Amino acid sequence: xxxxxxxxxxxxxxxxxLKRCVESVLVQGWHNYDILLVDxxxxxxxxxxxxxxxxxxxxxxxxxxxxxxxxxxxxxxILHAKGEYVYFPDSDDWLEPQTxxxxxxxxxxxxxxxxxxxxxxxxxxxxxxxxxxxxTQVFGGKDAFVQMLKHSYITGFxxxxxxxxxxxxxxxxxxxxxxxxxxxxxxxxxxLSTKNVFATNQKYYHYLIxxxxxxxxxxxxxxxxxxxxxxxxxxxxxxxxSQLNKEELQISQRYYVNGLIxxxxxxxxxxxxxxxxxxTSEVKQELEKNKMxxxxxxxxxxxxxxxxxxxxxxxxxxxxxGMK
Numbered sequence: 001x002x003x004x005x006x007x008x009x010x011x012x013x014x015x016x017x018l019k020r021c022v023e024s025v026l027v028q029g030w031h032n033y034d035i036l037l038v039d040x041x042x043x044x045x046x047x048x049x050x051x052x053x054x055x056x057x058x059x060x061x062x063x064x065x066x067x068x069x070x071x072x073x074x075x076x077x078i079l080h081a082k083g084e085y086v087y088f089p090d091s092d093d094w095l096e097p098q099t100x101x102x103x104x105x106x107x108x109x110x111x112x113x114x115x116x117x118x119x120x121x122x123x124x125x126x127x128x129x130x131x132x133x134x135x136t137q138v139f140g141g142k143d144a145f146v147q148m149l150k151h152s153y154i155t156g157f158x159x160x161x162x163x164x165x166x167x168x169x170x171x172x173x174x175x176x177x178x179x180x181x182x183x184x185x186x187x188x189x190x191x192l193s194t195k196n197v198f199a200t201n202q203k204y205y206h207y208l209i210x211x212x213x214x215x216x217x218x219x220x221x222x223x224x225x226x227x228x229x230x231x232x233x234x235x236x237x238x239x240x241x242s243q244l245n246k247e248e249l250q251i252s253q254r255y256y257v258n259g260l261i262x263x264x265x266x267x268x269x270x271x272x273x274x275x276x277x278x279x280t281s282e283v284k285q286e287l288e289k290n291k292m293x294x295x296x297x298x299x300x301x302x303x304x305x306x307x308x309x310x311x312x313x314x315x316x317x318x319x320x321x322g323m324k
Contacts, residue, residue, distance in 0.1 A: 002108050003084040005033040005100070005162065008077030009091050010070050011050060012040040017092035017208070018049050020125075025089070026057075030100035030107075034059040038077050041067030071175035071182045074158075078168050084110070087162045092208050096129060099204040106198045107162070113194040115162040116144070118153050119205040127206075135201040144199060145191035146248050149255040151298055153201035158183040160205045167194055180223045184230040192243055219270045224263060224279050231259040232286070253290055258302050260287050265305050268318040 007025050011018060025035060037050040039062060050062040063076060074088055085107060089095060099117070100107075106115055120129040132153075139147065147154040158175075168174065171193040175182045191197070234240060235256040244252060264283050267273040273280040287309065294310070297303040308314040 002032045003110055004082060005085040005087060005107065006077070006081035006083035006165075007033055007035045007087050007089065008038060008074060008081060009035065009089060010038050010040055010073035010077070011042055011046050011091050012067065012070075012073070013042045013044045013046060014091040015042075015045040015049060018046055020094050021089060021091050022053060022060075024094035024097070027097045028095070028100040029098065030104040033100065034061070034082060036060075036077050036081060037062040038073040039064045040069070040073040041065060069178055071177045071179060074182075075174045075177070078165060078174070081165055084165060085115075085162050086165050086168075088158050089205070090159050090207075093159065094206045096204045096206075102202070102204075103162070103200075112138075112196045112198040113164040113167045114141070114144070114190060114197045116154050116197060116199040117160050117205065118201050118203040119155065119157070119160045119207045120203045121209050122206045123208070123210040125206075129203045129206065131203045132201055137199050139197045139199060141191050141194035141197060142243055144194075144197040145188060146244075146251060147199070148187070148191065149248075149251050151255070151258070154197075154199050156184055156187050157207075158187060159207070161187070161190075163190065179230075180226040181230055184227065185233060188234050188237075188240060192240065219266060219272060221272075221276050221279070224267065224272075224276055227259070228263055228279060228283060231256055231263075254292065254296055254298065257287065257290050257292055257306070258297060258299070260290075261297070261302050261305050261309065264309065265314065265318070268315045269321075271318075271322070273315065 009021060022035065025033070037053065037060065039047050039050050047064060053060045054062050063080060065076060077088070078086060103115060103117070106112060120127070135153065144154055148156055167190055173186065173189050173193065176185045179185060235252055240252070241249065260283050264280070264287070267276065267280050294303050294307045297306045305314060308317050
């Protein structure tokens with residue numbers, strides 16, 4: 001018997017984007033799915049759009065709830081999902097039409113607790129997805145986690161993953177309520193709790209980066225604090241460190257330093273380093289505790305930023321950039 005996949009779509013004031021997201025699921029060629037819309041207290045026309053879909057399709061349902069944030073909406077979806085598998089697209093993003101069809105054999109085998117694919121960052125529908133030559137691999141959970149740490153095609157995002165619902169329930173894992181960057185604080189636990197992961201580098205997911213309401217478009221103190229906290233959790237967690245060998249711990253350290261450089265650069269770029277002086281100071285302290293050579297920093301942009309930081313020029317570089 002084919003497994004059921006519940007597509008959980010958290011909805012909050014996305015009247016401009018919601019239909020595109022839902023329609024990208026409805027055109028899928030593999031039909032063994034249902035859709036659960038979780039309206040998180042929207043104040044625009046999103047609730048009515050949800051209700052209209054429920055009237056039109058017997059496999060679409062909606063939960064209207066008070067606003068509690070993305071994590072709470074996803075957790076609500078997990079608890080009410082009918083499927084053996086759950087998937088969490090963001091309501092302002094959309095899928096390639098062949099996604100479920102090309103993953104059908106993997107899902108129907110029911111061998112994998114986690115299925116990972118890839119994404120394209122886009123500014124609109126006119127931006128085409130360009131995938132690299134096909135790569136598919138099977139990993140144990142820890143090995144998949146290490147691939148994520150290496151910044152391979154396995155990302156730390158939740159919206160390019162399909163999970164067995166039991167992975168959350170049996171391991172008492174949920175998305176952290178009231179936090180930004182909840183994927184960062186959840187996926188490492190899921191990877192390290194699973195036995196079998198199927199991963200492909202195929203880009204099935206359009207990730208919209210031009211939505212002004214997206215949390216990635218503006219910074220505040222909690223966003224910096226939450227991101228910094230999750231990076232520390234991953235690096236210092238006994239749950240993680242006890243499962244990694246010496247080489248893998250070094251990979252984890254490089255991932256941590258990359259994260260710290262991203263945070264510090266974002267503080268400088270947004271000119272909020274003085275406003276959030278305590279976070280800025282703590283990030284610098286962690287960078288000093290975890291020094292490494294520039295060649296160990298993976299991406300070239302981050303390598304340049306790390307070099308500038310070591311030369312005490314990173315803040316100056318962003319100051320000059322802001323003067324243009």
